[in-house]
Amino acid sequence: MPKATEIFEKVPDFDYSENATSTNPEEFEKVVRSRRSTRIYTDEPIPEEIMRRCLELTLLAPNSSNLQPWEFHWVRDRDKKTELIRLCLGQPAAATAQELIVCVARLDTWNRNRKMMIEAMERSDREVPASALAYYRRLAPLAYNQGPFSIFGPFKKLVFWALALRKPMPRGPAGKADMRVWAHKSTALGCENLMLSLRAFGYDSCPMEGMDSTRVRKLLKLPRAAEICMVISAGKRAPQGIYGEQIRFDPSLFLFEV
Numbered sequence: 001m002p003k004a005t006e007i008f009e010k011v012p013d014f015d016y017s018e019n020a021t022s023t024n025p026e027e028f029e030k031v032v033r034s035r036r037s038t039r040i041y042t043d044e045p046i047p048e049e050i051m052r053r054c055l056e057l058t059l060l061a062p063n064s065s066n067l068q069p070w071e072f073h074w075v076r077d078r079d080k081k082t083e084l085i086r087l088c089l090g091q092p093a094a095a096t097a098q099e100l101i102v103c104v105a106r107l108d109t110w111n112r113n114r115k116m117m118i119e120a121m122e123r124s125d126r127e128v129p130a131s132a133l134a135y136y137r138r139l140a141p142l143a144y145n146q147g148p149f150s151i152f153g154p155f156k157k158l159v160f161w162a163l164a165l166r167k168p169m170p171r172g173p174a175g176k177a178d179m180r181v182w183a184h185k186s187t188a189l190g191c192e193n194l195m196l197s198l199r200a201f202g203y204d205s206c207p208m209e210g211m212d213s214t215r216v217r218k219l220l221k222l223p224r225a226a227e228i229c230m231v232i233s234a235g236k237r238a239p240q241g242i243y244g245e246q247i248r249f250d251p252s253l254f255l256f257e258v
């Protein structure tokens with residue numbers, strides 16, 4: 001039986017290959033450069049099929065351990081949408097939007113999804129690396145289970161610290177705060193996929209954290225372990241829908257070659 005950590009230590013035996021599809025960098029750059037946070041939209045609806053494709057692409061974002069700790073709630077009910085606009089403080093980016101998507105980080109679905117990963121591997125026609133199965137069966141529960149009320153957190157921190165005295169060691173997630181960061185990281189990557197997908201289809205978006213996240217959670221009847229990462233509005237940008245030029249500071253402040 002492989003060690004639970006073997007997947008990190010050596011390349012497993014596997015029988016799979018996937019060609020890197022050729023892509024069009026100019027078109028991609030156009031999508032990235034033309035995405036702007038849009039505060040005013042026109043009345044033009046987004047076809048349902050396009051929304052569905054963008055949401056499907058959202059779920060292709062990379063995510064931690066492939067445990068997909070996210071949910072994207074496309075709010076279609078008229079009354080809920082009206083209330084959501086109010087909870088987004090009535091911002092024009094929400095009020096004029098054709099569509100609103102509540103992006104949720106789930107701190108509590110990792111174990112269900114871990115089991116689904118194991119089932120998917122067991123169902124596979126291919127030989128699945130034993131070390132991958134060992135990771136999901138034995139290491140993932142240790143890594144992500146924080147115990148009732150996250151009481152394992154401080155203990156885990158101590159264990160990680162002690163193990164790291166001798167060799168490089170992941171330092172978490174240890175406790176609820178780490179789990180929150182963990183889930184929000186992956187969810188935010190899904191959010192970016194959604195916004196770039198909308199742009200690629202000719203639509204625009206605005207990410208919003210200017211909202212009452214507690215009330216939004218209640219509106220969607222979500223449990224406490226479901227945290228609102230952001231609300232994304234979408235539609236066709238109005239001629240004056242962007243408030244100003246895109247400002248970015250000197251790249252030397254942010255980009256480093258070490």
Ligand SMILES: Cc1cc2nc3c(=O)[nH]c(=O)nc-3n(C[C@H](O)[C@H](O)[C@H](O)COP(=O)(O)O)c2cc1C
Binds near residue numbers: 036039091207208246
């Ligand atoms: C997490 C997050 C929260 C944001 N919240 C809001 C918001 O509540 N309202 C808003 O109008 N814009 C919001 N924005 C948009 C930013 O203001 C915008 O991304 C930034 O000014 C850069 O402009 P650009 O997106 O057009 O490049 C948010 C962006 C992010 C990533």
